[in-house]
Amino acid sequence: MEITNRQSVIQIFRAASSDILSTLSGNTFSFSLGLMLLHRTHSAISFGLGAIIYPLIGLLLVVPVGNLVDTYHHKKLILTSKGVGILALVVYAFLVPYVRFPMVLAIGLLIVQACCDKVTNTTYTASIHELVNDKHVKTLATIEQAATAAIQLISPVLAAALYAWLGFEGTVRILIGAEILVWLISASMHFYPVAVKVEETPEATTNQWRKFRLGLVYIKDHLALRALVVMGVVLNFLFSAVDVGLPYAVVQERHMGNARLSLIMSSFAAGLLVGNLLLSVLPSFKRVLLVILRLCLALGAGIGLLGIVFLSTLNGQQLLIGLLVWGFTIGTVLAFINTPLSVYLQMTVPTELLGRVGSTFSTLLQLAVPLGTLVYGFCFQHLTAGWVYLITGIGILLYTSWQLVVDGRNGSISSQNSTES
Numbered sequence: 001m002e003i004t005n006r007q008s009v010i011q012i013f014r015a016a017s018s019d020i021l022s023t024l025s026g027n028t029f030s031f032s033l034g035l036m037l038l039h040r041t042h043s044a045i046s047f048g049l050g051a052i053i054y055p056l057i058g059l060l061l062v063v064p065v066g067n068l069v070d071t072y073h074h075k076k077l078i079l080t081s082k083g084v085g086i087l088a089l090v091v092y093a094f095l096v097p098y099v100r101f102p103m104v105l106a107i108g109l110l111i112v113q114a115c116c117d118k119v120t121n122t123t124y125t126a127s128i129h130e131l132v133n134d135k136h137v138k139t140l141a142t143i144e145q146a147a148t149a150a151i152q153l154i155s156p157v158l159a160a161a162l163y164a165w166l167g168f169e170g171t172v173r174i175l176i177g178a179e180i181l182v183w184l185i186s187a188s189m190h191f192y193p194v195a196v197k198v199e200e201t202p203e204a205t206t207n208q209w210r211k212f213r214l215g216l217v218y219i220k221d222h223l224a225l226r227a228l229v230v231m232g233v234v235l236n237f238l239f240s241a242v243d244v245g246l247p248y249a250v251v252q253e254r255h256m257g258n259a260r261l262s263l264i265m266s267s268f269a270a271g272l273l274v275g276n277l278l279l280s281v282l283p284s285f286k287r288v289l290l291v292i293l294r295l296c297l298a299l300g301a302g303i304g305l306l307g308i309v310f311l312s313t314l315n316g317q318q319l320l321i322g323l324l325v326w327g328f329t330i331g332t333v334l335a336f337i338n339t340p341l342s343v344y345l346q347m348t349v350p351t352e353l354l355g356r357v358g359s360t361f362s363t364l365l366q367l368a369v370p371l372g373t374l375v376y377g378f379c380f381q382h383l384t385a386g387w388v389y390l391i392t393g394i395g396i397l398l399y400t401s402w403q404l405v406v407d408g409r410n411g412s413i414s415s416q417n418s419t420e421s
Contacts, residue, residue, distance in 0.1 A: 003192050008132040011189060015131055018185040019124075020151065025178040026117075027155035028162065028171070029089075031265070033106060035159070035258055036168040038251055040102050045377030048244040049103075049110055052373045055366035057114035065122050074127040075191040078120055082186060085116035086179045093172045130191040153269045156262035163258060219361065224289060224348075227403065228341070229361060233368040234399055235296060240372025241379075241392045242303065242330075249310055249385035250323070260320050267324045271331020279335065288344050295337050296400040302330050304393025311386030 003011075030050055037046035045052075069077065092109045099105045162171040219225045250261045309322055379388050 003131075003133040005133065005135065007190075007192075008135070011131045014185055014189045018182050018189070021178055021185070022182045024151050024155055024158070025175045025182070027151060028159040029175050031156050031159035031262070032163050032168055032171045032175075034247060035163055035251075035261075037102060037106060038247060042252060043103065043377070043381065045244060045373065045381075046103075047247040048240070048373035048377055049106060050114075051240065051243055052370040053107065053110045054114045054117075055369050057111065058118055058366065061115065061118045065118050068119065069123050073191075074123050074130060075186075075189070077123045078127075078186055079183065081116040081119040081123070082179070082183050085113055085120075086176065086183060088112040088116070089172065089176050089179065093169065093176060096172070097169060127191060131189065153266050153273065156265040157259075160258040160262035225361075227406075228289070229364055231293075231296070231400075231403060232361075232365045235299070235396065236365050236368040237372035237375075238392050238396050238399075239299075239303075240369060241376045241388060242306075243369075244373050244376045245380040245385055245388060248380050253310070253385055254315070254319065256320065263320070264323045264327050267327030268331040268334075271328040271333075272335045273331075274328075275332040275335025278332075279340070288340050292337050292341060293400055293404055295333055297397060297404075298333050299330065299337070300393050300396030300400060302326065302333065302393070303396060304390055307386045307388070307390030307393055309386075310389060311384070 033049075034047035037043065037049075088109055092105065095105060096102065159171070162174060166174065219229055246264070247261055250256045250264060251258065306326060309319070309326070314322060376388070
């Protein structure tokens with residue numbers, strides 16, 4: 001059955017509303033949970049639990065969820081996974097006032113939510129052509145990307161406001177209501193059949209593992225991609241210092257409060273949004289990978305500067321303004337690194353290999369995040385934040401400089417073609 005333009009517009013409204021509300025409630029809950037754990041446990045890893053659990057669950061479920069999505073009806077899968085997630089949140093809200101070990105209960109909840117989100121997100125991605133026709137696929141994607149950037153701006157502020165007004169338990173109740181509304185919107189969406197589902201065979205599962213291995217082989221055989229993977233893994237590991245340590249340093253070391261922390265975290269999203277808007281109007285980059293390496297030098301210098309800021313005697317309003325400017329600048333730099341890199345992969349990797357290489361590439365990068373979160377969680381628990389950031393910034397500078405020297409010798413990266421920014 002062909003989906004009409006009118007049906008597509010209705011579906012876009014429902015799908016975008018569901019996705020926006022779900023993302024907003026998910027981000028707000030994650031920030032509120034981090035605040036609660038930070039205040040109750042004083043652990044530096046409070047804001048890093050999701051960064052550990054989600055990539056590991058995603059890696060463990062990559063094959064079984066793929067088989068599940070290709071076998072069963074998409075709408076039923078989405079409603080079931082969202083329903084299980086709501087049930088887990090209700091049970092958590094009931095238990096959290098009584099438990100003596102909130103970190104353990106939070107880990108259990110995040111594991112369940114990571115599994116549900118993996119099923120929901122994979123199913124939704126596979127269902128796009130069941131929701132809208134080909135003319136409206138780009139429209140739906142554009143609306144959701146713009147909304148996601150806006151949500152990242154307001155969710156920390158909203159979380160801090162709800163946390164101060166209602167407390168953690170009250171915030172969770174509000175978010176349970178929001179998730180129920182998301183479920184109802186999802187139930188109202190119509191999934192138009194595109195093709196008959198065919199059950200997977202053991203051979204099909206084997207082929208999925210074979211495809212994953214082919215992505216590894218392709219990356220290994222191409223020097224520029226191999227260098228990018230190594231660089232990405234190292235930088236993801238080192239940048240965990242910001243994801244894990246900044247909330248701990250702001251709230252625990254400098255006692256700046258939840259509201260100021262939310263503003264600082266929002267400044268990253270603002271920088272990402274502005275950076276991507278600039279990229280949309282700038283001309284194409286020449287030697288894009290060389291540009292990325294040079295931007296990584298700026299990233300390392302910025303993290304080192306953050307260490308100097310925390311080692312300084314700045315306090316109050318001066319420190320807040322400095323961190324807001326820093327967050328916005330680093331967010332812009334990250335946009336100029338991540339988006340051109342994604343486009344570079346799309347422009348250089350053969351279309352028939354793009355899915356496998358892209359999946360392998362993202363999986364390898366994500367694996368560095370849990371390890372970095374654990375290591376830096378330990379470091380911030382036992383060392384002053386300023387010294388951790390200063391040493392990390394120097395490490396990024398040294399590693400990127402070494403990559404530039406190697407590239408200068410063999411010309412493997414700087415000789416790559418330009419790509420559209």
